Amino acid sequence: MRRFCLVAFALAISAAPVRAQNSPRQAPLKVVASFSILGDFVKNVGGNRVEVTTLVGPDGDVHVYTPTPADARKIADAKLLIVNGLGLEGWLPRLLEAAGGKASIVTATSGIAPLKLGSDADPHAWQSVADAKEYVVNIRDALAAADPADAGFFRQNAQTYLAKLEALDGEVRQAVDRIPLSRRKMISTHDAFGYFAARYGIEFIAPIGVSTEADASARDIAKIIAQVKAEHIPAVFLERISDPRLMRRISAESDAKIGGTLYSDSLTDEKGDAPTYIDMVRHNITTLTSALAN
Structure with a gap:
């Protein structure tokens, strides 16, 4: 009986490394x-x-x-x-x-x-x-x-x-479907939403290019303000990582309201509105539809 126990113990020891290989206790x-x-x-x-x-x-x-x-x-x-x-x-x-x-x-x-x-x-x-x-x-x-x-x-x-x-x-997709086609156009700070626009059918217009390092010229800003007025674009949106003054100026000099703040290039901490990617997307689409759907 004792011999059997020793053999069983030895077999258990020999099997341990195999289990440890897939154990979450390994160094991550x-x-x-x-x-x-x-x-x-x-x-x-x-x-x-x-x-x-x-x-x-x-x-x-x-x-x-x-x-x-x-x-x-x-x-x-x-x-x-x-x-x-x-x-x-x-x-x-x-x-x-x-x-x-x-x-x-x-x-x-x-x-x-x-x-x-x-x-x-x-x-x-x-x-x-x-x-x-x-x-x-x-x-x-x-x-x-x-x-x-x-x-x-x-x-x-x-x-x-x-x-x-x-x-x-x-x-x-379902949320965007609730926005009338005539209102699927808005202003954001920099060109961060091109892939969103291509996938879901909302047009984003931005005075700054793909990088926030760029600055908008006075001519670009004036052109966008004129476009907002001519096309009755309903809303402009702030971005969490960008200075809000540019969007506030465009809003003040046109008929477009401030539709809220979007998250483009960064999440928030755990206490914010967008601590995960899924939270970020849901926040953005809720913000967009609240401003554009009516």
Whole structure:
């Protein structure tokens, strides 16, 4: 009997490493995301098997971000660096040179056909929920390749999250359907909603280009004010990361009301209106329909 117990104990010991390989008690995969929206995607796919660090945090403007020495250390310690690409992180090459790490760089927009504004690619592809699903697929595949032992876990999480995004895409379409065709036109601060417009059929007009680094000229502002008056555009919208004075001026000098604040390039902290990507999209579409539907 004692011999049998010792044999059983030995077998249990030999089997332990196999179980530990897939245990959530393993050290999580270190992942750095360039900004908050990407960080949220990684968290939804990676769950407790990843440790996510975000360079540009809540309410931060990724267009004009200035990296710090601490950011270089974060990348040096990471296994993966998830970036948007399409020219969004113009500061990234200098940061990578300073980091000198071996993190694999994953471009989350891989496979997405970029929209163009003049010679510039529009980097805001996440504003289309359909394109956001491509982000998630790319992140899923990158995590699975970096940590094959947890690949099944990542795929299951991604499947669950992709189903939520599919439902969200339907919510947005239904909400836009409630806006009369004649009122599906509005003013926003910078060209952050081109993919949203292409997917859902609302026209966005912006005095600033794809980056918040740009400044609107007096001529551009006057042209937009004239357009608002001529076309009876019902509302202008503030953006969380942008100075509101420009939109307030356009509103004051035209017949358009302030329709509310939209979230374009950043999430909020947990106490804000948009702590997750899904919250952000729902806030934006609720704000738009409240101002434009009537």
